[in-house]
Amino acid sequence: MKFLGEQLNKPWIGAIPALIYLAIFFAVPLAYLVVVSFWTLSPQGFEILPEWTLRNYHQFFNTKVNMIGYVRSIYITFFSVSIGVIFGFIFAYTIAFLLPKRFRLLGLLIVVLPFWTSFIVRAFSWQLFLNETGPLASLLRSIGVLSGNLGVVDTHVGTVIGLSLFCLMIVTVSVYTVIEGIPRNLLEAARDLGGTEWTVFKEVILPLSWPGLSIAIALSFIICFGDYVAPTLLGGGLNLVFAQLMVGSLLENFNVPMAATYAVFLLLTILFITLPIILLGRRNY
Amino acid sequence: MLKAKPIELIGVTKRFGHNVVAVDHFNLSIPSGEFLTLLGPSGCGKTTLLRMIAGLEQVSLGRIMIDGEDVTGIPPNRRDTSIMFQDYALFPHKTILENIGFGLKLRGLTKSEYRKRAQEMLDFIQLPDIGKRRPSQLSGGQKQRVALARSLVIEPSVLLLDEPLGALDANLRRRMQVELKRLQRDVGITFIYVTHDQEEALSMSDRIVVMRNGQAEQIGTPDEIYRAPRTEFVANFIGQCNVLEGKVVEISDSLVLCTHEAFGQLKAVNPKGFSVKLGSTVKMAVRPENIAINDGARGKENGATVIKRDQIFVGSTSRCIVSVTAGMEFIVEGPRVAELANTEKVQIGWSADDLLVLADEDK
């Protein structure tokens, strides 16, 4: 029989298969993509040649469509995340504090459930709903609010609606989890010391939920900024966002180094925006 | 000195759901400046009552008056009370100075004003240098004082304390008891203190309310409650008592005479406040420290010869268990009981003044 110590010695071995898998299929491909952004496209335009160049970056900055697409992605993301945060917080607060205890889980389930289905199906259902022949438009027409077109689908208003609901779900779940864990007597103490419902929210609930909220914001940003499906299905095919430009340069122009360059900027943007948010969100108490 | 205010509880009742009654038609009037303790086992309704006074719990029935003014429907943030929680409920994301200044900030004081007042409060609790720290960096005793400072700085006329010493170790607890009592005298406001610790209640209170099943079992000064527990519940909850049952055979102005199978005739004090019926069976109690042994037992009105069984050392004194009859044991306490050998025959006795007739509990 082995000694106890001998049996306990190498439990880390179990992490190796997953580690190797993620190294081969996640870390290396991503690193390779960054490298490819500095390589050259062959003159025929089908192969990548390992010749170092900065031409992709040059071209990236000199193409006006890129800049427009980038800014468009930023503001779509900004609006989607902001709307998601505001309404997600409202929903989480309502579930946690206004709903009787036995209905809280149900409330959470209601917001999570639609997201366990395909994003395409959901985006498409929004298209049906917001269409000029869909229920919303015909309802508004029948009560006389709307005379012409609704004009939501095929503009990025549709994109923002679709994405903000996604953010709403993320924010609701993470904020709910955090504020559910706030000891109730902290809120009671704040009330007792003279706080109104609003000041208790501002002074206690909001700061204490910031760790969860910051992660939700970062995650929402990543999803919105990198999304390809919602802008394509809801935003129409004309005003392209950054992810669409990236996918287009690979699947339509077969320009791999250029697609890789887009990818680098996508990564950098995510890093620069989300890292400070996450660092700011760390608990300092 | 802050301004203290009297409190009046009139038929205060709290129901949870349909059949749980946490506090049941509770009546009490608390004069200003009193240190009142609500004492009882967990689940007796003491914390619920305190929370209703604070406004954190809605009153199902009855009224709460502070200084003659009905506050029953007024939310906690507009009541002249301040509550201190068992785990202190300090805001983890705020510094100590911000914690103490929080109530003042909500009252519209500017940042420099409330910080100055909070610092004065820190000086007052003799922790002047911890203002910049956060609650997680404080010891239990420090947190306790900060919570106290946070409650006092808004100058409430009533301070409500929910087992504020419960989380401290025994030593610190005793020190804080003395400090709290002194503080209450200094600031002069009404304290309503909730605890399940009888020692705490006895050492600090002006008056104690022993609670059971949402009702007051007995209300009185610590001395009254200790020396004259009204029921078996109170007798056993406050200190330890030997309880015995006897049949009433004679009643005079000052004494009740009972018969008991082991002790023969027992003479007890005729209780005030309720009457004893001739021929009925009553319960009586005697404190272990009021029982004398051997020579000391001579000449006492009540007594018997018993056998010593076991002994427990409790610091300043000793206790021993004696068997009166086969099925009946008594606890006797005194400095000399340690000298007795096990299985030795002992004469015990106590005077009629120390034998109390207890009221029936189910009435």
Place this chain on the structure above:
Amino acid sequence: MGHALLHLLSFTIVLALYLPIITLIVFSFTAARYPFFPVKSWSLKWYEALWKDQQFYEALTNSIIVSGLASVVATVLGFLAAYSLTRSTFRGRSALTGFMVIPLSVPLVLLALSLRVYFATFQVNFDLFTVFLGHMVYMVPLSILILRGRFQGFPWSHEEAAFDLGAGRIRTLFEIVLPWMMPAVVGSILLNFTFSFDEFIIAWFLTNFEITLPIKIWTDLLMNYDPKVNVIGTIVFLLSVSVAFLAMFSLRKGNQS
């Protein structure tokens, strides 16, 4: 007043979440070629048409194969990794844990793109197997995250007791650890299944001809609008929701025991 407003806003949110999906389900029963509201005539003809659609069956089969395999394999890898990451105490453990869940914070389109470029370099055939490999990049971290939560509550003294009684590490893993982890394992498999089953962008990048269900929906939508897509959407929605329900039920049951 304020509370009434909060209730009203929350109710609006619920409407916004469900009205589109209800619209989708309603439209799957319409007779018209193009969705038009209010619906004039009802029919099951698109359900019938889907019944005969060979491509739908192929896509469905492909999706089930990939999702089923990937969710099991990812959970096995995730189980071993989560066990190691909670059990052992080597230096850099938290950094390693961090690395292993990073793929969850990278946009799927980036994972898809990098793998496509990477595989193309090695002239790999893009088929269901590459989709499987791609999905696993997201699913292994997801299983680690789910399983780690339950491992953190595992009473390690039980494991030590088993060692003490003479059981080896592998035997202990199967007889002591696994039964306790079962709800989370089932939950992990089911949640991973719904992820893979619904995932579009990685699958779209990593297969050429063997398409999965989301790709079928996508092409039906964009290339040639086919009303059958409402029916597929309805079916996918109901299927995903029931699997997710099972998963959450299993995870919750585990947390209660």
